[in-house]
Amino acid sequence: MDGLEYRTTMRGMPAGERPRERLMALGSRVLTDPELVAILLGSGTRSQTALEVAKCLLQRGGLRVLAQDSVEELAHQHGIGEARACVLKAAVEIGRRLTTSSAERTTIRSPGDVGDLLMEDMRYLDREHFRIVMLNTKNQVLAVESVAVGSLNAAIVHPREIFKSAISRSAAAVVLVHNHPSGDPTPSQDDIQITRRLVDAGRLLGIEVLDHVVIGDNRYLSLRTTRTDW
Numbered sequence: 001m002d003g004l005e006y007r008t009t010m011r012g013m014p015a016g017e018r019p020r021e022r023l024m025a026l027g028s029r030v031l032t033d034p035e036l037v038a039i040l041l042g043s044g045t046r047s048q049t050a051l052e053v054a055k056c057l058l059q060r061g062g063l064r065v066l067a068q069d070s071v072e073e074l075a076h077q078h079g080i081g082e083a084r085a086c087v088l089k090a091a092v093e094i095g096r097r098l099t100t101s102s103a104e105r106t107t108i109r110s111p112g113d114v115g116d117l118l119m120e121d122m123r124y125l126d127r128e129h130f131r132i133v134m135l136n137t138k139n140q141v142l143a144v145e146s147v148a149v150g151s152l153n154a155a156i157v158h159p160r161e162i163f164k165s166a167i168s169r170s171a172a173a174v175v176l177v178h179n180h181p182s183g184d185p186t187p188s189q190d191d192i193q194i195t196r197r198l199v200d201a202g203r204l205l206g207i208e209v210l211d212h213v214v215i216g217d218n219r220y221l222s223l224r225t226t227r228t229d230w
Contacts, residue, residue, distance in 0.1 A: 019051065033063055040087050045079040053079035066092050067124035096121050106141045108133065111222035114175055114213045118144070122179040122215045128155040130178040132162055134171035135210070142169050157194055159201040166207050174202070176212040183217030187226075195223050 016022070019035035028036070037054035044050040057065065057077050066074070066088050074085035106117060114133060122129060128150040134142040145165050148155045155178055166174050176198060178191075187195075195212045202209040211224040 013049075034058055037063075037066075037088070040091055041079075041084050042087075048079055064124050068126050108135060108139050108141065108175060108210070111211060111213050111220065111225060114177060114211065114222075115215070115220040117141070118177055118213075119215060119218065119220065122177070123183075123217050125179050126181050128178055128181065130155040130157050130176070132166065133175040133177060134166050134169050135173045135175070136170075137172045139173065139210075142171055157198070159198055162198055163201060163205055163207060167205070171207060173208040173210050175210050177215060178212075179215040183219070185214040185216035185219050185221040187212075187214050187221065187223055192223070192227065195227075 016025075019031060019038045022035065023031055023039065031039075034051055034054040037058065038050040041050040041053060044053050048056070057074075057080065061068075071082065071085045071089050074080050074088055075082045080088075106113070108114060108117075117133070118131070122131075129146055130148040130150070131144055131146050133144050136142055143165070147161045147165070148157050150156060162174070162176070165171075176195065180186075191212070191214065195209075198212075199209045211222050214221045214223070
């Protein structure tokens with residue numbers, strides 16, 4: 001009819017194609033990224049369904065944009081707004097806290113264990129974050145703490161900040177961890193020099209630095225296993 005624009009809504013989609021119905025029938029793991037985001041959005045706009053809005057949002061870099069963008073940046077995307085941006089950021093934070101809470105009593109036996117523990121939390125960060133994984137005498141995780149946040153390519157780390165928390169928690173050993181926003185975990189010369197300084201400081205305090213793991217985008221590198229001058 002002239003003057004009217006027909007738009008397909010989520011309700012107009014076959015039940016087997018609606019994200020909520022698919023989740024209830026098949027479970028959340030079978031849903032695509034846009035479908036999961038569409039459920040968080042709840043509804044679309046006058047011209048797009050929630051699923052279409054979600055697809056447009058994720059075109060800029062997949063789920064990474066939810067972790068990297070601020071509330072303000074998300075809110076300016078078509079069909080999002082402040083309320084929905086807050087929902088998206090809250091969902092990301094819940095995921096981050098679940099990852100952190102699962103660290104309790106995790107045992108670190110290899111660099112891979114460190115990668116498994118922190119990869120999803122750190123791979124999307126847009127600045128360098130320096131963290132320490134504090135361990136007891138059985139190499140079980142006591143806590144993971146962020147001690148420094150840097151620029152795009154550097155985090156300023158002081159031994160005092162590293163070992164202050166380790167001492168207060170009676171940690172027997174620590175693993176140093178930081179991310180490279182570029183996605184390439186290859187250590188810089190600064191990374192190597194900082195590691196040497198912190199290893200020496202740990203020896204003086206009786207707290208062993210077991211490793212320094214650099215997190216990239218779904219890749220990691222262990223300075224312990226790749227450096228002969230550890």
